[in-house]
Amino acid sequence: MARSGPYPLPMDVDLLQDLVRSALAAGADAAEAVGAERSALSVSVRLGELEEVEREESRDLGLRVFVGQRTAVVSGSDVSAGARAKLVERAVAMARLAPEDLYAGFAPEDRLAKGPLPDLDLYDPTERSPEALEAVARETEDAARAVDGVKNSEGGSASWSTSGWSYVTSHGFVGRHRASGFSLSASVIAGEGSGMERGGDGRSARHAEDLPTPAGIGAEAGRRAAAKVGPRKLDSRTAPVIFENRIALSVLSPFIGAIAGTSVARGVSFLKDKLGEPVFASGIRITDTPHRRRGLGSAPFDDEGVATREMALIEDGRLTSWLLNSPAARQLGLETTGHASRSLAGPPGVNTHNLTLEPGAESREGLMKSAGSGLLVTSMFGPSLNANNGDWSAGVSGFWFENGEVAYPVNEITVAANLIELYARLVPASDLEIRGAANSPSLMVDALAIAGR
Secondary structure, eight states: OEEEOOOOOOOOHHHHHHHHHHHHHTTOSEEEEEEEEEEEEEEEEETTEEEEEEEEEEEEEEEEEEETTEEEEEEESOOSHHHHHHHHHHHHHHHHHSOOOTTOSOOOGGGBOOSSOOOOOOOOOEEEOHHHHHHHHHHHHHHHHTSTTEEEEEEEEEEEEEEEEEEEETTSOEEEEEEEEEEEEEEEEESOGGGOEEEEEEEEESSGGGSOOHHHHHHHHHHHHHHTSSOBOOOSEEEEEEEOTTTHHHHHHHHHHHTBHHHHHHTOOTTTTOTTSBOSOTTOOEEEOTTOTTOTTOOSBOTTSBBOOOEEEEETTEEOOOBOOHHHHHHHTSOOOSOEEOOTTSOOEEOOSSEEEOOOSSOHHHHHHHHOSEEEEEEEEEEEEOTTTOEEEEEEEEEEEETTEEEEEEEEEEEEEEHHHHHHTOEEOSOOOOOSSEEOOOEEEEEEEEEOO
């Protein structure tokens, strides 16, 4: 059974402000402190028996200091006064020895999140007991094992977590937010001997009530495993390819790296000359929505304290913006877009919040019928990318379809393309599902090089 636990507050900001004051007293010109706290419980079962129970409790600090244009970052899990003093001493000493960084520094004060933060509904106080998690993990695995053709199991798992994030700077910013997470998954094996095939399904959500049923996740895991049995090999060819919505983001992830301001500033992006230019086909729109309620990537401010906002990265096929934190923005002569992302132990990088490629008008089945025959990709592994020119390849498996209908499973295939050319020809289906922090419908390209036997 579930119970309602206490609302966990992020780390006390007084502690972080004291850390910042200590850094200034030790010789830093500016400083910022980050506190992260996490509680988590996960349970896994296999073949109906309890396999593992894992509990996590963590409380960590990160400190970044500036001495002129020199900077250093340190982190630790001991928050005692003595450990904090050593953290400050080490950070300032490291900064004094670091090379100068002309672009380092805080985000502009006029861009910081102020006033009441938006209510994103990211926290569910439901705390599931180990017994409750074991029960739903077993139910999920049982549903997967009940599918015809499933012969073995890699297990079912269930988990919940809560996390808090606090951020304080010497120029006056104080921000805190918190979130919860619930997940459920199963992985099973269909077929026998050398013909065994693995399949699985899993979902995560901020609120427990937003998870699909254990029976639904388990049945989908079993179905996906059983459908792969008896794969064939394809002869090398060029043919239409459809990337299933679950893995379509694997095709788009190089796009995110290519529009990261950090990559553009270094000149290692195949899209570095494409700002304002068509990159995708006309009509395609890719948005980033940090204020989606209960979104897995939602946040009221980024990891520099900059207020987040919705924006279209691709509008009618055209690239409208880079993803920028403050250092990259300074280097490019632009303004931060609120996409700073950092760990406790490093300076800010960039990342999206809730990325969505908006759906098209045609169903996936409709795209298959219009293509006639081709490859439906459902798994991808080992992608390779030349970041400078966009040449890309990946190992894939999935299904060959004929006359618009799935004909048989296939594996041991590689697809390859130049992403600038591929993106310009992508056609989105209508089957968008919001499953994570980055989501896309199935995507079709009219012709792609397929290397088989």
